[in-house]
Amino acid sequence: MSQAEQPAQGREVDPTERLELLLRDLRSARSGLTSREAARRLVQYGPNELHRRGGHRWPGELVRQFTHPLALLLWAAAALAWVAGIIPVAVAIVVVIVINAAFAFVQELQAERAVEALAAYLPVQAKVLRDGRPAVVPAAELVPGDVLVIDEGDRISADARLVEGGVEIDLSMLTGEAMPVFRSAELLDTGVSLLRARDLVFSGTMCTEGRARAVVFATGMRTELGRIAALSERVQREESPLERQVRKVAWLIAAIAVVTGAAFVPLATFGAHLPVPEAAVFAVGLLVGNVPEGLLPVITLALALGVRDLARRGAVVKRLSAVETLGATGVICTDKTGTLTENRMRVTVIWTAAGTYEPEDGPAAGDARDPALGGLLSVMVACNNAQRDLAGTLTGDPTEMAMLAAADRLGAPGRTGGRLRLFHFDPVLKRMSTVDERDGGTWVDTKGAPETVLPLCTAIMEGGEVRPLTAARRHDVEQVVDAHARRGLRVLALAARRLDPARPAPQERADAERELTLLGLVAMHDPPRAEVAEAVAYCHAAGIRIIVVTGDHALTAAAIAQQVGIAGEHPVVVTGERLDAMSEHDLDALLREHRQLIFARSSPEAKLRIADALRAEGHVVAMTGDGVNDAPALRRADIGVAMGRSGTDVAKEAATMVLTDDNFATIVAAIRSGRQVYDNIRKFICYIFAHTTPEIVPFLVFALAGGAVPLPLTVLQLLAFDVGTETLPALALGREPAEPGLMRRPPRERSESVIRTSMLLRAWLFLGVICAVLSMSGFFYVLLKAGWHPGDPTGPGSPLHHAYRQATTMTFLGMITCQIGTAFAARTERASLRSVGVTSNPLLLWGIAFELALAAVLIYTPPFQALLGTAALTMDMLAFVAPFPLIVWGADEIRRWLLRRREAQPL
Ligand SMILES: Nc1ncnc2c1ncn2[C@@H]1O[C@H](COP(=O)(O)OP(=O)(O)OP(=O)(O)O)[C@@H](O)[C@H]1O
Structure with missing residues (x-):
């Protein structure tokens, strides 16, 4: 069957026609479908799912990666280099843009997948009648003709017509109206719009009160919700405060990069007597090197992976x-x-005025001569919504299941008569009542918190007699309640009133719950x-x-x-x-x-x-x-x-x-994960920021030396460094194991920014300065060893030219090796690296291996040598840079040690 024919199927019926006609048209009955028929219809109608439009959005996403504001800034830089006539630089910048866009695209795709996979952790279920019996099925398997069983608190998963009962429905998902509306099988509306018909309920809405049964007439994209979904584009992902904060900082840094770049032009032209176009190219290089375009996608991915990990641990979050x-x-x-x-209640003690019973001891302990116990057991069974299925398993509210199980154990007969009325458990009133036909009469049966049931009682069953509940008696009962509650038991009071058969059963709660006779107390244990x-x-x-x-x-x-x-x-x-x-x-x-x-x-x-x-x-x-x-x-x-x-x-x-496991411990585990993700984001921001200083310093040295020192790093080398070293180790830092002491520090302030001054100082002035000094020392080491003196020519054709190329290569390699040290240093904020394990983040080790392999290619292969102006380094030069990672990392270890020592000192 073609897609085009599909929509007709669900609506070949008129949901507002007479119920009997509708059931006939849907080939269904009040008792629902058989499992076999449901399976057949599932094949015919397809799963009850929504397909949002815009599934193939990736071309648009890809375009967005090339056109977001920071990318536009880079495009402008490329255009500037092009106009200045330095084509390789322009091309290199475009390569930077492409590589960054590709990385960002892959990361966002991965982030989206991680979030979309969450749906699998929270399968939506629906209660239906299948083969005449209630059954719980995945909501995706609902078909037209199914009869839904709707209870308070349920989400409705298909469009349906009420068959019996009445419910309050929150329609806000469809209509935006905040107030719940009443929908009932008794109200027949024709000639109004579907959403207004008072006997219909819709997919995506919620039942906030009541109980009903309803026959499904539309599923999947044929529901009202499906129509809205088909109209609207996919929901836009909202930006988290963290991402917003970082976006702002990224802009600030970009602005600084533009200003530094612009300031470089006069410095280089007047200080180093460079022609303006050449100075402009360096300025562009500086700008490109410092724009933190890779930052946001890395953060999004880190948050998304955090969401995925949380889901695996039993905490499914809905927003990044x-x-x-x-x-x-x-x-x-x-x-x-x-x-x-645990929510596994077990009745441990039953108290009546005549004695105390322990259901664990079995029926023998139930004293048949205590009429209060007989009445109490009747109430336990009658005023109870728990159910026992054919296999004997109990389902329902744990408090009520416990009562039913205890009554069984004490030998109480099952439910005998019918229920005339239910006043459901109200969490404000903290009690529930039913009007039942049992034991040869009509009774109001009430159970609930003693504080709310005792005031409704005027009498107490004592030794087969109904006696007035005097203040002294009431006080005694309260003492018993307190004694059990003090042991951590949940105590419920049970009471009843025999109704006059000549009068109609009470319709109002207040009318039913009065002048009750207290039968006794039930205490239950729910282990922590x-x-x-x-x-x-x-x-x-x-x-x-x-x-x-x-x-x-x-x-x-x-x-x-x-x-x-x-x-x-x-x-x-x-x-x-x-x-x-x-x-x-x-x-x-x-x-x-x-x-x-x-x-x-x-x-x-x-x-x-x-x-x-x-x-x-x-x-x-x-x-x-x-x-x-x-x-x-x-x-x-x-x-x-x-x-x-x-x-x-x-x-x-x-x-x-x-x-997904209802467990308090999972909340704590989730908080721990939240702290860890946040910490890790800080780590890679620190890492990414740390390479700003070593990128700027070579240009500053050149400009400030007034031409005496040749440029220690070419623009193309700077761009290669920027692309080659940033993303992979940053991603790896996002997967860092938790730092010791993570759960021994107080929670972060709501207003605290992810980028703190201390972090900037550490990145720019501590790690950054060390890296800059080391890489510049590599540069001068090679030049001086070759016999260079300030002011000596190093251009093409000069005797020192090869040494100069090796020297810039030293700056380049020095920066890369220093970044390796920075990556290790950034792994912890306070703790020593030993305490988290030097090799405990294999991803980082892979990232570094990749970085070094890339550096080898750029330094030793002739095409890249020609492009970047690099030259092969000798063994002694390599030996010179080899300790750089250790120096950077070691210096930061000492800084962190001092920090810990200062924190440990009493004030
Ligand atoms: N099914 C029930 N019928 C009658 N009374 C009940 C029923 N369930 C609970 N109660 C009474 O109402 C009180 C409050 O129950 P409620 O379910 O609101 O909270 P809770 O489950 O005890 O606590 P929490 O809010 O920690 O989950 C209980 O202490 C008990 O006395």
Whole structure:
């Protein structure tokens, strides 16, 4: 079938026609498709994927590499050389442009691939009915006719018509409207635009509340989202703050290069009595040598490779800039369940007024004479959305799975009657209720946090009798709750009320959840993750603050925080109620005064307030979350972290980083990677900047000597040095292993620039000056040895001409060998190279080998000798430059040693 025929397929049906007709047209039913039929349709309709236009963008990309502003500057330089009549220089500059563009192109392509590969780490899933049963399938395998099961927090992956139920939908992806809209199977709309029809849902939108089933009528490019994607060009990659910063600096340096070049002309004409066109050519050479055109692509690639590494470790980030933000993270606001703990709940204790039971002991321990226990088990089973599939495996919320498992163990019968109503778990109210037909009657069954359930109870089941819940009784129950919570257990209270059969079942939550009878408490254990304690210790050493923001009980949260080392003996615990009563000013003061803080019984809105307050104080904040209501806080934090396994699609969409293993330790590993990438970027910037001084000095010496010293480096040699030595070692420095002590220093300030004055001083005035002095010494060594005196002619035909060519070659080789030393020196900022291992970066060794091989070709092959003005060097000359790398590197080792010593000294 041709592509052109495709769009008709999905829309051979009218999604707004009567539901029965639509199902007939789609050859489907309310129970969905069979697996075999779905597989057949997948072949017919193709995968449910979007193909963005503009897949073959590389010609445009390539052109961009030749036309970005720095390249244009180089083109202007080439034109200038051409006009001045120095054709080889003009050609050489064009070669520089081409080589740089090719490198940049390859790097950007690689960067893009690395980011695109991320999609594989976060496969989008969809819940459908297949063969009449719920199943989870890759969203790409959805076909028209499939019946989707939509739950709160789900991303909808195809256009569909609601078959039953009602949902709140966030349509902002399609319409830009921020407010969710209600969509229901009961509302039939015809004659309106599809997006307005109140019984339709669309691919790319999110379900923020409710439950529904819907039959798919369009997939892939035939969806509304597909139409938009077909219209719009590929999304532009936004530039990260780091790239923006470096772009600015690159421009500054380019400006300096232009000024230095321009200043050289009068200096050379008046000082060294050079004809103006010749002086102009040198100026152009200087300019080309100093424009840092290779810098940005190297940074982009370093960030992209950082993103790829993070994904491999379980942290999928969605923006390149997240890598650098991670490196500056100063506060992690983490929830508890599933992040610090394993999210594998196990009921350890059940309490009723008549006794305490331990489900681990089995049914024998369940006392049949305790009617409260019987009722409690009924509520545990009825007020529960967890499900057991045919194989007996439980699925659903871990708290509820634990309850179902415990009830089983205590010998409770399965669900008997039907459910009349569900008031779903509300993270603000922290409870859930159902209206059920069970045990020969109709009941309201409630479970939730004791603080929210106890106030709704007026009675307690005690020894088979319903007694009033007096203040004293209430106090006793609270004592039991505290005792269990103090051990780190999550405690839920369970209550029920028998309804009058003559009256209709309550429709409102408030009407249902009142005058309840407390049946008992269920305490469950969720062990801390083994890796968390070590990760916490890492954070503390790295000056990163950890704030726990949890929906759980204050004592439970404090106990777990203590177990993993986040909090000491007496942590400051602030409950949601107290936080709500706090002014912004009080909250700021609280966050400033106490490093160890736990926010318990907090609502998702609390997370937003905390993130805002911390950011206002200048902290870079990472915030975890998994629910629909967490989305605003995830967006507001610098790094919103969503849980890949337990999190809702809404949270994942809002987050900057998704943890595929839900593990706190992964956040810390990601911060470490962020710091490492940032460090490495600094290393190669230092390396690239260090060759500015040795490039300028030969021209300065020439100009300032007023003609007494011949030019120590030709323009073509300078260009060859620039192209041959910059990119490969810089790329290798981007892959440096982490420097020791990386996680023992405080986080970087938000405002700190990647290029610091100390780094510039080190590059230009320390490493640069040493390199310049050494390469100039090589130049004079050869000249003086040949009997040269200042002012002697060295031009073609003069007796000293060969020696002069060898001398410039010495400057050239001296600069290359010094750069090798610089590359080793730049590998660490503070530490000694021995502590990271001299050969621990094989890429760098390869880069250097390439550099030396290239130098040999340029110096010893006749065509290049003719082009660059080089001459073969003798053994003693090679012996002269051989120690240069060691000298540069050694000098920097001493500098770093002094630096470390000074830092270690008490103030
Ligand atoms: N399915 C549920 N039904 C009824 N009550 C629940 C249910 N799940 C949790 N609760 C109660 O609500 C409280 C808050 O739960 P919530 O899921 O918001 O946070 P959490 O998972 O404990 O913590 P965190 O925010 O650290 O993930 C729990 O401590 C528990 O008392």
